[in-house]
Amino acid sequence: MTPLQGYLLLSALLFAIGLAGALTRRNAIIVLIGIELMLNAANLNFIAFWRYNPNPEASTGPLFVLFSLGVAASEAAVGLALVIAVYRHYRTTSVDKMDTLKG
Amino acid sequence: MTLSFLFLSILIISGAITAMTLRNLVHCALALTLTFAGLAGIYLELNAQFIGFAQILIYIGAVAILLVFAILLTRGSEPPTQSAFSGSWVWGVAVAVVVFGVIASVIFSSRVLPGMAPQISRPSVRQIGDALMTRFVLPLEVLGLLLTAALIGGVIIALRDKTELETSQSSDITTQPSSHSQRP
Numbered sequence: 001m002t003p004l005q006g007y008l009l010l011s012a013l014l015f016a017i018g019l020a021g022a023l024t025r026r027n028a029i030i031v032l033i034g035i036e037l038m039l040n041a042a043n044l045n046f047i048a049f050w051r052y053n054p055n056p057e058a059s060t061g062p063l064f065v066l067f068s069l070g071v072a073a074s075e076a077a078v079g080l081a082l083v084i085a086v087y088r089h090y091r092t093t094s095v096d097k098m099d100t101l102k103g
Numbered sequence: 104m105t106l107s108f109l110f111l112s113i114l115i116i117s118g119a120i121t122a123m124t125l126r127n128l129v130h131c132a133l134a135l136t137l138t139f140a141g142l143a144g145i146y147l148e149l150n151a152q153f154i155g156f157a158q159i160l161i162y163i164g165a166v167a168i169l170l171v172f173a174i175l176l177t178r179g180s181e182p183p184t185q186s187a188f189s190g191s192w193v194w195g196v197a198v199a200v201v202v203f204g205v206i207a208s209v210i211f212s213s214r215v216l217p218g219m220a221p222q223i224s225r226p227s228v229r230q231i232g233d234a235l236m237t238r239f240v241l242p243l244e245v246l247g248l249l250l251t252a253a254l255i256g257g258v259i260i261a262l263r264d265k266t267e268l269e270t271s272q273s274s275d276i277t278t279q280p281s282s283h284s285q286r287p
Contacts, residue, residue: 023195
């Protein structure tokens with residue numbers, strides 16, 4: 001196993017754990033945490049591929065991850081604000097109980 | 104496969120599994136910071152110093168604090184009365200296992216992955232700053248706009264409605280001690 005495969009496997013495992021958490025947990029905040037884990041797995045892939053590229057351009061990998069970090073931070077802020085707004089309305093953060101639109 | 108990589112990956116994976124399985128949400132957030140710290144170490148190991156420290160600053164510094172605030176504002180620190188996992192958790196775990204299997208099989212069967220790391224000079228913060236100010240100046244401005252919009256949008260979404268505030272205040276006056284305890 002080459003080192004790059006190790007990093008990619010770690011990233012895939014992190015993605016799978018985040019996906020499992022986002023799909024199975026009831027609390028909306030934990031679902032957001034799972035999404036954050038998946039975004040972090042993608043960032044790890046960016047950095048690993050940039051590092052092991054045979055002819056790397058100066059700093060494209062870190063710059064891409066920098067923009068990805070910014071998008072992830074704004075996603076977390078808006079997502080948590082939405083969770084707080086929903087909690088104020090329903091008095092719960094359980095995604096199973098937010099079923100008003102359910103037919 | 105160095106020792107530091109093994110140590111950091113064990114830290115990352117155990118932190119992530121702990122964050123996804125614990126019932127107490129504050130403990131989940133703390134375990135998540137462990138994962139973020141491990142990832143920052145991996146970035147430092149991969150010659151991306153700037154991203155490693157940005158990870159510490161943004162994720163451990165900002166996102167984790169934001170998560171803890173959201174958990175406390177929604178009374179998530181109290182242990183849930185029912186199970187923390189949804190009823191169909193078997194399917195969720197099965198989907199995640201299948202996704203991991205597909206990605207892992209692709210990683211092991213790929214023939215285009217480069218084997219060894221080339222000797223590259225680590226990009227200095229000065230180079231990254233130069234690139235941000237010349238070639239990537241437009242994406243940087245767009246990112247600034249996005250962050251501003253997210254800031255204002257987050258505040259507006261989380262702001263209390265005026266009508267809701269009045270009704271909750273009047274209900275506070277009428278049912279003083281346990282007004283927040285339950286509302287259908």
